[in-house]
Amino acid sequence: MDDPEQPAGGPGAPGERTLTFDVGGTGLKSTVLDGAGVPLVERVRVRTPYPCPPERLISTLQEVAEQLPTFDRISVGLPGMIRGGCVLATPHFVTEAGPFTPVRPDLLAAWRHYDAATAIQKAFGCPVRVVNDAELAGFGVVTGQGFEVLLALGTGLGAALFDNGRILPKLELSQAPFRRGETYDQQLGDHARRAIGNRSWTRRFDRALARWHAVLWWDRLYVGGGNAKHLVGDLSFEHTRVGNEAGLRGGFKLWQQNWD
Numbered sequence: 076m077d078d079p080e081q082p083a084g085g086p087g088a089p090g091e092r093t094l095t096f097d098v099g100g101t102g103l104k105s106t107v108l109d110g111a112g113v114p115l116v117e118r119v120r121v122r123t124p125y126p127c128p129p130e131r132l133i134s135t136l137q138e139v140a141e142q143l144p145t146f147d148r149i150s151v152g153l154p155g156m157i158r159g160g161c162v163l164a165t166p167h168f169v170t171e172a173g174p175f176t177p178v179r180p181d182l183l184a185a186w187r188h189y190d191a192a193t194a195i196q197k198a199f200g201c202p203v204r205v206v207n208d209a210e211l212a213g214f215g216v217v218t219g220q221g222f223e224v225l226l227a228l229g230t231g232l233g234a235a236l237f238d239n240g241r242i243l244p245k246l247e248l249s250q251a252p253f254r255r256g257e258t259y260d261q262q263l264g265d266h267a268r269r270a271i272g273n274r275s276w277t278r279r280f281d282r283a284l285a286r287w288h289a290v291l292w293w294d295r296l297y298v299g300g301g302n303a304k305h306l307v308g309d310l311s312f313e314h315t316r317v318g319n320e321a322g323l324r325g326g327f328k329l330w331q332q333n334w335d
Contacts, residue, residue, distance in 0.1 A: 094146035095326025096136055097208055098153050100167035100174040100230030104323060107144045112327030115144050127168040128185050133198050148202045150326030152211030156247050160192025160205040166231060174230045175266055204329050207245055208322055209233030212299055215325030216317045221294030228302040231260040259283060265302060277307045284312050
């Protein structure tokens with residue numbers, strides 16, 4: 076990974092380049108950011124492979140990295156409950172053929188409490204930080220003032236909470252019961268949108284916002300993810316719409332956080 080044009084510096088130094096992976100249930104996006112957080116190249120996007128044991132995901136990350144410039148450190152966003160770089164639970168990688176297909180017991184066991192940060196660091200030989208994919212996107216957009224919430228509409232539903240710029244403990248809002256015996260993830264994910272149409276899906280999301288606001292009382296709300304573009308009309312709550320590239324931008328900001 077030596078690069079003669081790259082400024083010197085230790086881990087976290089301003090001159091370092093950050094390889095960022097934003098991994099969703101359907102697609103995997105990646106780019107390399109310079110020492111100011113600016114992408115050096117256009118993003119690379121591939122489909123998330125299935126079945127997806129940890130080893131296959133890491134080999135896919137390595138294949139994507141070969142198409143990109145040199146880097147010094149890596150930021151990774153993964154779907155699911157991620158804590159301290161470990162995957163406590165993930166909704167999609169444990170399935171046979173992708174989101175909302177049957178769960179395989181062997182994959183469920185392989186991903187439970189999987190130390191993704193350590194495994195990726197060993198594979199690449201450089202410092203690695205791993206967070207939830209919605210949290211990665213949140214780092215790319217929050218102002219650092221007050222209580223800020225990002226909701227990501229994609230294959231499923233992602234959520235990230237920030238207090239004065241500091242990430243708060245992960246809450247899997249998507250797995251809470253919503254309506255008709257199904258979770259927010261099931262009712263607001265891409266499968267549901269395709270089944271009921273964008274207008275009805277938008278109304279359903281608006282009802283979900285009312286429930287969440289009663290609990291969270293955010294100062295700023297961000298709505299992002301690949302499916303945010305399918306929202307129809309206005310929502311009942313003031314919010315900032317963010318692009319699907321937020322997760323890649325967040326890869327740089329992630330290394331500006333105190334990781335103690």
